[in-house]
Amino acid sequence: MDETSDKAPWDEIAWNGIAFQKPSCWEIATIGRNYLMLGTRRDPKMEITWGSTSKSASHHRRLKLLQSDIRRKHGLSVDVWNPPESWLTALPGHKVSGFSWLNESGKAIIVSCPTCNRASVFQFYQRRDENPGNFHTIVSRLLSTFRDHSENCRLKWAVFDIRALLPAAFQIKSYQFNPGYMAMDFTTHGHIIGLYRWSPASVLLAGRNLSDFAGSLPFYPVSTSETLKDAERMAWASPPTFSPLAQIAAFLSAKFLHHRFLIRHDSGTNRILAVRSESRHLMDNNIFDQIVAGYETKAI
Amino acid sequence: MKQKQFSRSDALCCIPVRNSQVLENRLDSGEILLSYPETLRPWFSSLILRMNKKAELRRMRKLQLDILGTGVWDLIDGKSTITEIIASFAKLHLLYHKEAEISVVQFLRELGRRGIVGMKQLNG
Numbered sequence: 001m002d003e004t005s006d007k008a009p010w011d012e013i014a015w016n017g018i019a020f021q022k023p024s025c026w027e028i029a030t031i032g033r034n035y036l037m038l039g040t041r042r043d044p045k046m047e048i049t050w051g052s053t054s055k056s057a058s059h060h061r062r063l064k065l066l067q068s069d070i071r072r073k074h075g076l077s078v079d080v081w082n083p084p085e086s087w088l089t090a091l092p093g094h095k096v097s098g099f100s101w102l103n104e105s106g107k108a109i110i111v112s113c114p115t116c117n118r119a120s121v122f123q124f125y126q127r128r129d130e131n132p133g134n135f136h137t138i139v140s141r142l143l144s145t146f147r148d149h150s151e152n153c154r155l156k157w158a159v160f161d162i163r164a165l166l167p168a169a170f171q172i173k174s175y176q177f178n179p180g181y182m183a184m185d186f187t188t189h190g191h192i193i194g195l196y197r198w199s200p201a202s203v204l205l206a207g208r209n210l211s212d213f214a215g216s217l218p219f220y221p222v223s224t225s226e227t228l229k230d231a232e233r234m235a236w237a238s239p240p241t242f243s244p245l246a247q248i249a250a251f252l253s254a255k256f257l258h259h260r261f262l263i264r265h266d267s268g269t270n271r272i273l274a275v276r277s278e279s280r281h282l283m284d285n286n287i288f289d290q291i292v293a294g295y296e297t298k299a300i
Numbered sequence: 301m302k303q304k305q306f307s308r309s310d311a312l313c314c315i316p317v318r319n320s321q322v323l324e325n326r327l328d329s330g331e332i333l334l335s336y337p338e339t340l341r342p343w344f345s346s347l348i349l350r351m352n353k354k355a356e357l358r359r360m361r362k363l364q365l366d367i368l369g370t371g372v373w374d375l376i377d378g379k380s381t382i383t384e385i386i387a388s389f390a391k392l393h394l395l396y397h398k399e400a401e402i403s404v405v406q407f408l409r410e411l412g413r414r415g416i417v418g419m420k421q422l423n424g
Binding site: 042202 | 390402
């Protein structure tokens, strides 16, 4: 099905502060901390890079820097290009400038947000045989869903089949997306949250139960209380000890005082999901419970 | 004449074909043990021939597939393309498509490197 068709499925991508809707057939080809490249199984479709910039750098200056960067890196001639009205109206609260390269088959816009002071560069690739009308329809629709800051202090994360909602204060520290195993670690002042996802669960749990699987994990807690909720869900928590001596010992050895861990088997999607939380302070259990509730995988 | 460039989508349209000399032994665990001939390197073969003219220049090596590898091996029927195998594998284990693609391609590449499978072009 053509991605411009009304019936063609679209889904959301949300990563490190930015979010937008895209045709489902545009998959992540490359992922970086502030970079995404999306493509179909045949062609690259778009790239996006973003970052917070100093207030002193003007929108015009950012555009000039980017153009010279493309010229230097790729030896391509970059021309100023006026984006169509539909692209501009799709981003009403942003400052937008455009340029083109590759004989006009590549179209780029730099989008600055006055609210969060973030600049994002979209680069779209148009196939030579692609209908320009279709191309502009898809890009306009995609841009109209673009968000570069959260409105409610909670940040959405949606990549591959993972969906999570975290307090905006948590910054991504490390991530890995391998076949069968995906992990993301987030951190904020003395508090770490780890999200894990394994598949296919039917193979990983063949001949053993969830408890055996959890026991084989490197971060399996050794001396904490274990709560077996049911065969599909297990949780651990270490009773927080915040005596002055324990706090000094933890400070000196850089240890965390409060641990919580929950692992569950989602038989519907054939995945195993886990959330790990470690904190130097007494953590708010509501935050952990909300993260667990918002962490899921999209059914295929 | 300039040869047509072989793209990624062309590669995914190839049909993996099993080497007819590969022996398959299904174990009680459901996994498969493959025995495949390994041809010795030319310099090593000539060295062996100098020492023993009747020496066998091929030796059989073994490779045990895990349960996922066994699943992919069973899907190699000489008719299905790599794309079709990826789709069947993803459907079988409810895998994300990209995840299935990376796993299957990596596995087939390893089998190809050992000479256990070859690739047939759809129109070739």
